[in-house]
Amino acid sequence: MNDFDSVPDWIAAACLLIGAFLCLTAGLGVLRFPDVLSRMHAGTKPQVMGVLLIMVGGAIRLTGWSATWMLLLVAAFQLITAPVNAHMVSRIAYRRRHVRRDLLVVDELVDAQRGAELRAGQEGMSGDQPADAPEHTRTTDAERRRTPEDLDQALPD
């Protein structure tokens, strides 16, 4: 059943092996990393590369154009949907404080938000909130003016 007897078959075998190893590292990273953003980093990057390699291996092994086109379709879907998915999950995680801010080296969103307020010349502009957010969930001015060091102190641990 496993007839690896030619050079393309060995190339496909190498692709499948590396892809499976990348899936293993994705599982390891999702289990071991400390917060949502780093888990997402571990989950998405090997995922895309691993799935691409496995699709290449499958396209080499399978005969017939229809199977090849469908594998190409799956790879294209992965490349298109992975950034959208990561963007939505990380946006909600950042807004709802599911991020370990003490582990962040650079927090560019805080700086970007304060810079936008300074350019607009008005405090109280919050471009990150949806327009229909209820009143009690809006970020107050005092909260928004805090620096990352203040946020570190405000969070436990």
Place this chain on the structure above:
Amino acid sequence: MTVFSIVVYTMLGVGAVLAVVRLALGPSLLDRVVATDTLLVIITAGLAVYAALQRDPTIVPVLVVVSLLAFVGSVAVARYVGGMLMRSPTDDGEESGLAPPGAAPTGEATS
């Protein structure tokens, strides 16, 4: 079963089991969303590996369906969680069952 297929299936299976462990532990719902996405992509990879090893092109359409389902499911749950947390007064969703009671809202380090 040759040694090669045993090695490949073992790596995929261990990755899937680790993702399931994170799915069961995950302190917040967003961790579970990430774990589910990883698990579904590992399942896609496993099906593709089976198709490649057996030279069996009949399950290739299933790959398209599973990969689209992973995307739609994650995006739908992420939007839903965002709306629920937006209405939660304590900002960490404890009372709406999104995080276990007493869990740190920032996600706790796992040993």
